[in-house]
Amino acid sequence: MKYEKIKLRALEPEDLELLYAWENNDSYWLISNTVSPFSKYTLKRYLENSHKNIYETGQLRLMIEVIAEKKTIGTIDIFDFDPFHKRAGLGILIADETQRRKGYASMALKCLIKYCFTTLQLHQLYCNILGNNCESMDLFTKLGFMRIGIKKDWIKTSDGYLDEYMFQMINE
Numbered sequence: 001m002k003y004e005k006i007k008l009r010a011l012e013p014e015d016l017e018l019l020y021a022w023e024n025n026d027s028y029w030l031i032s033n034t035v036s037p038f039s040k041y042t043l044k045r046y047l048e049n050s051h052k053n054i055y056e057t058g059q060l061r062l063m064i065e066v067i068a069e070k071k072t073i074g075t076i077d078i079f080d081f082d083p084f085h086k087r088a089g090l091g092i093l094i095a096d097e098t099q100r101r102k103g104y105a106s107m108a109l110k111c112l113i114k115y116c117f118t119t120l121q122l123h124q125l126y127c128n129i130l131g132n133n134c135e136s137m138d139l140f141t142k143l144g145f146m147r148i149g150i151k152k153d154w155i156k157t158s159d160g161y162l163d164e165y166m167f168q169m170i171n172e
Contacts, residue, residue, distance in 0.1 A: 001062075003111035006104050008062040008076060011050040015063060018072060019043050022095045031130060032091075054081050054120070064092075064108045066099065073099040076108050078116065086123035088116060092136075109143055117171045124170045130155060131163035145169045 001008045011019075022028065023038045054060045060078040065071065074094040081088040092109060094100050116122045127145065129136045141147070145167040153161035 001111050001115055002067065003107045003114075004103075005067055006107045006111070007065050007067055008108060008111055008115075009065055011047055011061060011063060013047055015072065016040065016043055016047060018063075018095075019047070019075075022075070022093065025095070028093065028095075031093075031133070054078060055083060058082075062112070064094070064104060066104065071096075071099075073104060074108075076112050078112070081120075083120075086121065088120075088122055088125060090116075090125050090127050105139055106143065109139065113143065113169070122171060124168060126166065126168045129165050129167060131165060137165060137167075140167045143169075 064074040073096040077091040149166040151164040154164040
């Protein structure tokens with residue numbers, strides 16, 4: 001799937017080292033509700049099963065690649081896929097910090113939203129964003145997501161608690 005300067009592609013065995021680095025970067029653990037490292041063995045098994053479709057697993061992870069540079073810069077996820085209620089959650093990570101603020105996250109989300117509403121024929125999408133992540137809130141709002149609620153003191157950090165904001169987009 002392509003959109004402007006990026007493409008979203010399936011996971012490949014060659015992505016193991018990138019996923020290992022990103023999943024074990026503890027600065028991302030807060031946003032992904034991770035509390036311990038992943039082994040290469042676990043990630044390798046995850047990659048081996050990534051060919052299964054979203055209806056089997058309830059999730060889909062795609063790699064975000066900058067087309068001109070042929071460089072993988074992050075991941076975008078569909079999770080909590082519910083084909084009965086026609087909804088799913090979205091998450092995105094531009095892991096390569098030098099590639100942030102270049103519009104790639106917006107392009108990737110636009111591409112995935114189109115896929116969700118057109119191909120998967122979903123009725124709604126949602127995301128949860130930590131209260132200190134203004135960039136993500138701005139990104140999702142810019143693309144048409146509405147803030148629908150707050151979970152107060154939801155995420156425990158070493159400095160106290162953070163609120164988590166809920167955003168939703170309905171395909172109308």
